[in-house]
Amino acid sequence: xxxxxxxxxxxxxxxxxxxxxxxxxxxxxxxxxxxxxxxxxxxxxxxxxxxxxxxxxxxxxxxxxxxxxxxxxxxxxxxxxxxxxxxxxxxxxxxxxxxxxxxxxxxxxxxxxxxxxxxxxxxxxxxxxxxxxxxxxxxxxxxxxxxxxxxxxxxxxxxxxxxxxxxxxxxxxxxxxxxxxxxxxxxxxxxxxxxxxxxxxxxxxxxxxxxxxxxxxxxxxxxxxxxxxxxxxxxx
Numbered sequence: 001x002x003x004x005x006x007x008x009x010x011x012x013x014x015x016x017x018x019x020x021x022x023x024x025x026x027x028x029x030x031x032x033x034x035x036x037x038x039x040x041x042x043x044x045x046x047x048x049x050x051x052x053x054x055x056x057x058x059x060x061x062x063x064x065x066x067x068x069x070x071x072x073x074x075x076x077x078x079x080x081x082x083x084x085x086x087x088x089x090x091x092x093x094x095x096x097x098x099x100x101x102x103x104x105x106x107x108x109x110x111x112x113x114x115x116x117x118x119x120x121x122x123x124x125x126x127x128x129x130x131x132x133x134x135x136x137x138x139x140x141x142x143x144x145x146x147x148x149x150x151x152x153x154x155x156x157x158x159x160x161x162x163x164x165x166x167x168x169x170x171x172x173x174x175x176x177x178x179x180x181x182x183x184x185x186x187x188x189x190x191x192x193x194x195x196x197x198x199x200x201x202x203x204x205x206x207x208x209x210x211x212x213x214x215x216x217x218x219x220x221x222x223x224x225x226x227x228x229x230x231x232x233x234x235x236x
Contacts, residue, residue, distance in 0.1 A: 008032040009128040009167075010121045012113055013054075013072075015047035017213075017225055018132030018170055020054050020198045021178050024185045025169045026130045027058060027065040034070040034124065036117055040080040040109070046206060047199040048074070057193040061186055075116055080109065110143035111152060118156045118164055127164060134170040134178075146171055175228020176235070183232075200225050 009026045013019045013035035026033045037051055051072065059066035084107065110133060117129050133144040142148060146168070153166040170178055182190050194213075199206065201215030201222050208217065212229035215222040 006127050008070075008124075008126040009034070009130050010117055010124070010126045011035050011130040012117055012132070013037055013051060014132075015050035015054065015198060016132070016200045016221075017175075017194055017198045018134065018178060018200075020194045021182050021185075022130050022132045022169055023054070024058060024065075024182060024190055026128075026167075027062070027068050028185055030128060031068060032070050032126075033068050034073065034126065036073045036075065036120060038075050038077055038113055038116070040077045046204045050197055050199045053197045054193065057197060058186070058190070061189050061193070073120060075120075077112065077116070080112060084109075108143070110141075110148070114149075114152055114166065115156065118160060118162070121164065122160055122162060127162075128167060129164055130167045130169070132170050133168055134173070136170075136172050136174050174231075175224050176231035179229055179232035180235075195229070 007030055009030040009032070011019065011023045011026050011033060013023055014037055023033070023035060035051070035055065037048055039045065039048060055069060055072060059069050110131070114129065114131060117131075121127070121129060131149070133141075133149060135145045149166050149168055149171075153164060156162070156164055156166075169181070173181065179191060182194050186193075196213060198213065199215070200213070202219040203216045205216045206214040208214065210217055210222075210226065211233070212226045215225070217226065
């Protein structure tokens, strides 16, 4: 592996709060950073339109980040949406399922995304993969768990004969700490950028501006984001 590959990262970048914070985290650490988004027929596809604004905003905040920010990629994986009967891929009410998981859980999503990311990283000569999954303050998705990510790293390295490193900078922190991480990385300007330009609302609504950003204010994603921002703001 070349020295350039060892200091390059690919960030799974949806356009949401978590992935935007992870992009800043990666830009602060790696010499070259590329981004990857997925269009899988998600109900909140508006998140994809936020990605370019966030990338340009981060580049404008920090000249070093601007020099490190590389190519953006978007992969269309409509099959995932076609086989998923979930509230993220269908116009249905968000509820809890019989298994104790919300019906916003898209089975296999993170496994598939990271596999595609590794395949792209293989071609691009990138070693580090960065994803915003978390099991501290989340909806209970099993593919966000630390054990899942560690097992997948082993499988990807065996299956591709590489030494990828999967980074999960948000794994053990809650949403309040995620806002604080953005503050630590880029100050008030980065917090404002992520607050106003990222999108987390599962319903894809951006017509109402709250203290914590845009969204319906009722879905689980908005609830987590709002509570986290309130705790973060109260602690300042």
